Structures are given as structure tokens and as C-alpha cells.
Amino acid sequence: MTTSLANASPSPVSVPSYADIQSIVADDFEIMDKQVFGSLNSKVQLVMSVSQHVINAGGKRMRPLITLLCARMFDDNPSEKAMHLAAITEMLHTATLVHDDVIDESGQRRGKPTANATWDNATAVLVGDYLIARAFNLLVGFQSLPLLQVFSDGTCDIAEGEVLQLQHQHNPAATEADYLNIIDGKTSRLFMMATQGAAILQDKTEYMQALGDFGQHFGNAFQIIDDVLDYSGDSELMGKNLGDDLAEGKPTLPTIKALELLKDTDQKGYQQLRVAVQTGKTPNAEQLIALVRDSGSLEYCKKRALEETALAQQALKTLPDNRYRQGLYQLTELASARLL
Template sequence: MNDAMSYAEIQAIVDEDFAIMDKQVFGSLNSKVQLVMSVSKHVIDAGGKRMRPLITLLTARMLQDVQSEQAMQLAAITEMLHTATLVHDDVIDASGLRRGKPTANATWDNATAVLVGDYLIARSFNLLVGFNNLPLLKLFSDGTCDIAEGEVLQLQHQHNPEACEADYMQIIDGKTSRLFMMATKGAALLQGRDELLDDLGAFAYHFGNAFQIIDDVLDFSGDMAIMGKNLGDDLAEGKPTLPIIKTLEFLKNSASDDYDKLRIAVQTGKVDDAAVLIDLVRQSGAIEYCKNQALEQTRLAQEALARLPDNRYRDGLYQLTKLASSRLS
């Protein structure tokens, strides 16, 4: 494979497709309600790098190197669904900022944000019906249920110091990996390439897992300016992320009162001295454990990718996995 590429270089592999798709994300909305359009434009414009639709476009080209209107539309739908989940997440977390910009719930209110998130999901399925492809519709309807269940499961385990690694993996399967799988397998279903669904699903599942674990590690070891949020936010919100789960596990039998300090912080969400608790996580060995898990998930993703058609688009997907894991160094 090639040397490490930047995100912009990976995107450039499907640059024309990406530019068309990017316009379609907002252009696909057709609400007669002005507030729906205003809030949707706000949240879409505040969007990130559009990685999930990029995965769809790279997958579609990997399987057949032609420009596909359907693939670009599917990529736009994937981004609309992802945006809807972010809008709902911001309401649940009472977030005022996302990527340094005011959230919809902060700019308008919670009710408006929730309803516009609902509209984005509804509109996504409205567009999916237009493909007249029942397996594709089933993939996205099942997947959207899994995403919602993952979010509810995370809420169920919020402030639960007894949450275990298996709980965490079940949560991230829903809230992160599932949409990665929809992004890849959807492109294959458009082309009737059912024989590749298992390998595409394995790639996306393991890459999604790695991506989320890395994100959760960076909550304790990342750069605040790059991340756009404070270190330790997950701890203050009582989210059962893997670094927290493993730290509690490693500290449980220690002679000090560090376990109780962290357990109470998770239970109550009261983080009076975040720096002390962040240091506990960093010094416990949990960060190294999580990094190794992320690298193993990355390896499994790359292993599945190696079974797929070998071309520059596959290399683009491989480079995305390398780029994600490079955030750990």
C-alpha cells in the first residue's frame, strides 16, 4: 500500500463524486417549512469531514469504477442520517458547541432540534424508497433501529460504574459501527454485489469499532483545540467509555481510594478536579489497553479489506484506517 495520505488526499480520489454528493446533502431536503430548512442548513453546514459518505463513494468506485448517481445519492442520505444522530446527541448531552460552532439546540431550543433531527431521518427514508431496492431499504431500516438502540443502551448505562467491556462494545456497535456498515454494504447492494457483503460488513464493523475507541481514548489524551471539547467530558457525562471501564477494573483491587474517587465521579457526574481523575485514567494502564484494542480492530478491518477488489479506491479505504489509527501517536 502507499505511504500515509492526508484526509484531503483520500477525498481527492473521488473528488468529483464528493463535490456533487456534498451539494446533494442539503439539496435533497424539500421541506415546505422554513424553520426545518433553516435548522437543517445550520446543522449540515456545521458538519465534519463527511467521512461516512466518503466511505460509500470509495466503496462504490472500488466495486465499479464509474460515476454513479445512485451511489452519490446514497452517500448524501448516509450523511443526513449521521447528521440527525448528532443533532439528537447534542440534545441528550445538552451540548452548546459542536466542532466549535453553536449546536441547533443552543441556537434554537431542544424541541426544535429533536423535531428537525426526526425530519432528517424521515426524509432519508423518503429518499431511500426512491431506489426501489427492498434489501437496501431493509439494511437502512434495521441499521437505524440498531443506532437508536445503541444510543438508548448508552443512556441506560450512563453513570453506571458496573458497565463492562461487553456493554461498551454493544453500545459502539450501534452508535458508530452500524452506520459504517450501512455506508459500505449499501453501495454493494446498489450494484447487486451480494457476495461481497460479508467482507464489506467486517471491514466497516472493525473500522467503526477502532474509530470510536480512538475517539474515546482521545477524550483523556487528545488536544482540546483539535477535538473541540474539554478533556474528560465523557467522564463528566457519566458515559461508560472503554478507558473509564478499564480504569475502574484495574483500580478495583488497589489499596488506595482511587477506585472510589473515580466510581463516585462516574455515578454522580461531579468532577470537581478533572485533572486528577484524568491522571488516574492515564496512569492506570487503561489508555495502553485501549490503544492496543483499537490497533487490533484496525488490523481486522484491514484484513477484511484485503479480500476486496484491489484498486486505488480500496487503497483509499485502507488509508482511512491508517489515518484514524495515526491519531493515537
Template sequence: MSMTTSYADIQSIVADDFAIMDKQVFGSLNSKVQLVMKVSEHVINAGGKRMRPLITLLTARMLSDVQSAQAMELAAITEMLHTATLVHDDVIDASGLRRGRPTANATWDNATAVLVGDYLIARSFNLLVGFNNLPLLKLFSDGTCDIAEGEVLQLQHQHNPETTEHDYLQIIDGKTSRLFMMATKGAALLQGRDELLDDLGAFAYHFGNAFQMIDDVLDFTGDAAVMGKNLGDDLAEGKPTLPIIKTLEILKNSDTQNYDKLRIAVQTGKVLDAGELIALVQQSGALDYCKKRALDETKLAQAALSKLPENRYREGLYLLTELASARLV
């Protein structure tokens, strides 16, 4: 891939579908309660990149190159579910900003944000029932349980320096990879292409893992302005991400003084000198390990993708995996 491929280029492969879907995300809200509409609109318009619906649209077209109203609606539903998880995340993390804009909990309050997040999940299922497709409904209801469990698991391991890589993988499976899997497998279920579910699931699972690992590495190397959050935020929140887990593992055997420093920071969430701790992570060699893990996951995602129908939509999904790992450079 040429390094000039941008997210917008990939989006343009399904530009018409994407434009219709983007309007549907808000158009399908339809609450009688003014505040629900207001908060939902605020959150949805704070718009992210809409990557999950993009994955749904690319997958649907990869399997059958026609415009499908159902695929566009399903894509809008995945975005609605994703938005709900972000609203709840911001409450849990007590975040004041997301992507540089005030969060719902900061603009209104926690109670409002939680309830509107609940509404977005309920409305997603309300719309899913309309497909009259039980396997699809099961995929999404199982997946939404997994997402909720992933969030609780993350909370359970917050401020726990004993968290292992295995725990971390369980957390990100629920937190990130699951919705990617729903986005791809859902598109196949709409078309009754059950024989592709395993390969699509493997692609989405590994891509989701890679995506989250890359995000967690960038928390220690990225640019705060680009990331929309401060470096080391995960550390201050006591979130045991892979770079922190790995750094603790390395220091435990080689540098007990710094191990204690980092361990106490994770346990207490009191980070007096974030710069010093970020430097510890950067110098430990943990980030090289994490980058390698992310690239391994990317390769596994690409291997699964190579078993799927070959066309420009598959190429679009491939480019998404490349674009994600290019952030590590």
C-alpha cells in the same frame, strides 16, 4: 503509508463524486417548512468531515469504477442520517458547541432540534424508497433501529460504574459501527454484489469499533482545541467509555481509594478536579490497553479489506484506517 497522507488526499481519490454528493446533502432536504430548512442547513453546514459518505463513494468505486448518481445519492443519505444522530446527541448531552460552533439546541431549543432530527431521519427514508430496492431499504431500516438502540443503551449505562467492556462494545456497535456498515454494504447492494456483503460488513464493523475506541482514548490524551471539546467530557457526562471501564477494573483490585474516587465521579457526574481523574486514567495503564484494542480492531478491518477488489479506491479505504490509528501516536 507515508505520514503525510491527509484526509484531503483520500477525499481527492473521489473528488468529483464528493463535490456532487456534498451539494446533494443539502439539496435533497426540500421541506415546505422554513424552520426545518433553516435548522437543517445550520447543522449540515456545521459540516463534519463527511467520512461516512466518503466511505460509500470509495466502496462504490472500488466495486465498479464509474460515476453513479445512485451511489452519490446514497452517500448523501448516509450523511443526512449521521447528521440527525448528531442533532439528537447534542440534545441528550446538552451540548452548546459542536466542532466549535453553536449546536442546533443552543441556537434554537431542544424541541426544535429533536423535531428537525426526526425530519432528517424521515427524509432519509423518503429518499431511500426512491431506489426501489427492498434489500437496501431493509439494511437501512434495520440499521437505523440498531443506531437508536445503541443510543438508548448508552443512556441506560450512563453513570453506571459497573458497565463492562461487553456492554461498551454493544453500545459502539449501534452508535458508530452500524452506520459505517450501512455505508459500505449499501453501496454493494446498489450494484447487486451480495457476495461481498460479509467482507464489507466486517471491514466497516471493525473500522467503526477502532474509530470509536480511538476517539474515546483521545478524550483523555487529545488536544481540546483539535478535538473541539474539553478533555474528560465523557467523564463529566458519566459515559462509561472503554478507558473509564478499564481504569475502574484496574483500580478495583489495586487502589480502592482512587477506585472509589473515580466510581463516584462516574455515578454522580460531579467532577471537581477533572485533571486529577484524567491523570488517574492516564497512569493506570488503561490507555495502553485501549490503544491495543483499537489497533487490533484496525488490523481486523484491514484483513477484511484485503479480500475485496484491489484498486486505488480500496487503497483509499485502507488509508482511512491508517489515518485513524495515526491519531493515537
């Protein structure tokens, strides 16, 4: 299923803020947010210090918000189990960010020092491991084999996605199919876990496929949009410099498509970008960013992001129609509005 840019682009006037969407489940969200911290119980003080540091530096808690919206969509009553699962989902997400920062040798995330920069790589990796182990320790408490299955399968897929990304690092021959395999694991899988976990808790497993489709396509769109903004966004808002993904040799769709387009239209530009991907050396970063922008790659990526958004929105149509489903729909609009 595809959609045109004209049909899929949201009107910036009609898109609610993230705070507006969060307010739909405000009470649940507040309790969940406290549980993220309250679930830490290590006897080792360093583990507690580092865990609290990385959780405090966390973002908007979008994945747990999705869990809470899904749970309420099926049963409009407070669910302690859903809040607890949402907190566990955020704990897993935080662990993946800690490991990402070590791999990328990042010194800052969202304008704050990373764990690896504040302590060291070994400490950050081990605390990331602890957060994953603690998450599964808490998952056992639900006494639900289907829930454990979804989260264990999903965590394996996340790890595989990260390894695939590493495997294709500095690889100018990486394809769009390679890219989709990477983001299906490292990004979209956790969105799928956030939605499907809520369905299992609320005994609504007949919606598992639709929720999985929503999570996958929304996650794909979310990551493509992030990667587009690496070439066109506001570096201060993003908390990183434009072109950082290129310098790190990450196989992102804007670079992959730019290489494909430049190969046929601009051999000199193609060779410059290819060497930059292979070596990670970008002394002429502005020129390389301009190459990607002028190639037509970003327009293609925006179209792909909006196609994925439309597929996510289509999946929602089979779910119960209420304000919580509308909240999920609004999250897709909010993500797409970042392209404007």
C-alpha cells in the same frame, strides 16, 4: 485476531491526509456534498433553517466518502445512485449528531453552536426526526427492498445503541461487553450501512459480509480512538474539554478499564473515579484524568483500537484490489495515526 502495538502502529510519514484520500473520488464527492443540501425540501422554513445549520456544521463527511470509495471499487465509473446514497448516509449521520447534542446538552460541536443551543431542544429533536424521515423518503426512490432493509435495520440498531448508552450512563459497573454493544450500534452500524449500501447498488452482494466486517471493526476502532482522545487529546482540536465524557457519565472503554485496573491496585483512586462516574461531579477533573492515564487503561485501549483496525484491514483483503480499496485502507491508517 490480535496484533501488537509495534506491528500495528502506522508510520506517521506514510499516512496520507484526509484530503489526499478524498481526492481519489473528488468529482463524486463534490456532487454528493451538494446533494446533501439539495435533498432538503421541507415546506417549513424553520426545518430548512435548522437543517442547513446542522449540515453546515458537519464534519469531514467520512461515511459518505466510504460509500463513494466502495461504489468505485466495484465499478470505476460515476454513479449517480451511489452519490445520492452517500448524501442520504450523511443526512442520517447528521440526525444522530443532532439527537446526541440534545441528550448531552452540548452547546458546541466542532467549535460551532449546536442546534439545541441556537434554537431549543424541542426544535432540535424534531428537525433530527425530519432528517431521518427525509432520508427514508429518499431511500424509497431506489425501489430496492434489500437497500431499505439494510438501512431500516441499521437505523433501529443505532437507536438501540443510543438507548443502551443512556441505560448505562453513570453506571460504574458497565463492562467492556456493554461498551462494545453500545458502539456497535451507535457508531459502527452506520459505517456498515455506508459500505453495504454501495454493494447493493452495484449488485455486488457477495461482498456484503466482508464489507460489514470492515464497517464494524473500523467503526469500533474509530470510537475507541475518540474515547482515548477524551483523556489524552487536544481539547481545541476536539472541540470539547478533556474529561467531558466522564462528566457526562458515559460508559467509555478508558473509564471502564481504569476502574477495573484501579480496583486491584489503588482502592482510593478507584473510589474517587467510581463516585465521579456515578455522580458526574468532577471538580477535580485533572486528578481524575491523571488517574485514568496512570492506571494503564489508555495503553490497553490503544491496543484494542489497533486490534480492531487490523481486523478491518483484514476484511479488505477479500475485496477487489484497486486504488479505491487502498483509499479505505488508508482511512484505517489515518484513524490509527491519531493515537500517535
